[in-house]
Amino acid sequence: MDTRETRRKLITISVPVYNEEDNIASLMTRLKAFSETQLDYDFEFLFTDNASEDGTYERLAGEARSDPRVRVVRFSRNFGYQRSILTNFLLARGDAAVQVDADLQDPPEMIVQFLQYWEQGYKVVYGIRRRRNEPRLMEACRKLYYRVIRSISDVNLPKDAGDFRLIDRTIIEHLRTIQDKNPYLRGLIAALGHRQIGIAYDRAQRTAGSSKFNFLRLVRLAIDGVVSQSTAPLHYITIFGFMLCGLSGIVSIAYLVYWALNWEHIAAGFTTMVLLQLVTIGLNAAFLGVLGEYLARVTENVRGHPFVVIDRVIDKGVESARDRVFEIGEARE
Numbered sequence: 001m002d003t004r005e006t007r008r009k010l011i012t013i014s015v016p017v018y019n020e021e022d023n024i025a026s027l028m029t030r031l032k033a034f035s036e037t038q039l040d041y042d043f044e045f046l047f048t049d050n051a052s053e054d055g056t057y058e059r060l061a062g063e064a065r066s067d068p069r070v071r072v073v074r075f076s077r078n079f080g081y082q083r084s085i086l087t088n089f090l091l092a093r094g095d096a097a098v099q100v101d102a103d104l105q106d107p108p109e110m111i112v113q114f115l116q117y118w119e120q121g122y123k124v125v126y127g128i129r130r131r132r133n134e135p136r137l138m139e140a141c142r143k144l145y146y147r148v149i150r151s152i153s154d155v156n157l158p159k160d161a162g163d164f165r166l167i168d169r170t171i172i173e174h175l176r177t178i179q180d181k182n183p184y185l186r187g188l189i190a191a192l193g194h195r196q197i198g199i200a201y202d203r204a205q206r207t208a209g210s211s212k213f214n215f216l217r218l219v220r221l222a223i224d225g226v227v228s229q230s231t232a233p234l235h236y237i238t239i240f241g242f243m244l245c246g247l248s249g250i251v252s253i254a255y256l257v258y259w260a261l262n263w264e265h266i267a268a269g270f271t272t273m274v275l276l277q278l279v280t281i282g283l284n285a286a287f288l289g290v291l292g293e294y295l296a297r298v299t300e301n302v303r304g305h306p307f308v309v310i311d312r313v314i315d316k317g318v319e320s321a322r323d324r325v326f327e328i329g330e331a332r333e
Contacts, residue, residue, distance in 0.1 A: 010042045011115070012094030013108075016084035017060070018050040020102040024059040027102050032067075034108045041115070046097075048088040049074040050081075051311070064314040076309040076323070082183050085163060087308050087326060089172050098166045105204050106164040114166035117197055124189055124196035126158055126165035131202040157190050158198055170194065178328055181307055240285065248282030 013031060017024075028045070035043040049057050049072060057074055064070040073091060075084070089097050096118055098111050106127060114125040167189060174192050175185075190196070255278075306325040313322050 010094040012092035012097040013045045014088040014099045017102045019052045019054045021055040023102045046071045048084045050078045065317045068316045072314040074312045076311040079308045123168040123194035126161045128198040128200045130200045244285045245282030248278040
């Protein structure tokens with residue numbers, strides 16, 4: 001009998017972590033309880049630790065030694081949330097991978113529905129945040145952001161969706177070809193164009209630890225999303241620059257006419273200074289916009305720094321020191 005016909009599908013539960021020691025025990029309890037109800041699948045629990053400064057790695061090491069399904073990859077430093085998620089996906093061994101945050105705001109039990117839609121042929125199944133436990137102003141800002149970035153993007157980005165999602169092995173292999181070292185995964189996955197569907201849910205409140213996304217980090221993530229998804233802002237800057245240049249020209253002509261009619265009452269040299277400032281402002285705005293167009297394209301393709309550096313790995317309960325650079329195009333381990 002062909003073993004491929006009897007092999008149960010492997011699902012990777014991908015969990016990026018940073019200073020989440022207080023959540024590891026409850027997270028593993030719920031993940032294991034969920035996996036025991038899904039007898040048609042095998043599971044692996046893959047953690048990418050962004051060089052946590054608390055006892056997160058030690059807690060994960062304990063879990064990995066007691067359960068061979070747990071794999072832990074620790075980075076040499078904090079390379080950022082999006083890189084942690086992408087590295088996790090690329091190291092996944094499963095037929096599909098499900099990204100879950102360690103804070104349990106996204107319910108692991110909802111993965112059952114993800115798997116059901118995946119079996120129906122959907123390559124991407126994502127959660128839609130119907131309600132969040134946060135101030136109304138912050139929630140309104142998030143909703144506005146999702147709609148703005150969707151309006152300027154070239155792809156159909158899901159609204160009110162975070163990183164809680166299932167992706168098929170096909171998607172993972174496509175992500176391996178991406179060369180952007182500042183990825184915005186929600187946009188990258190949507191840009192692939194595969195069949196996807198969203199499931200609405202209410203996001204729970206964090207019960208332990210604190211959020212790692214303060215206001216400045218949220219703003220940075222928002223900027224990454226806009227820049228990685230669209231060059232529309234640069235086009236707007238270019239258009240604005242030429243409009244300002246044209247306006248400066250009109251004002252310059254108007255001022256020359258005014259000077260010709262009132263030259264006896266205008267201080268010597270003042271007209272020259274005003275004209276130079278107007279022309280300079282307009283030309284600078286136009287030139288910066290044009291240069292920005294080229295700079296954006298160069299930046300998208302030329303980035304020399306490492307994607308992540310893997311410090312240590314725990315696989316099947318055995319810890320090993322790796323100390324190696326991991327790049328996006330590498331094959332899975």
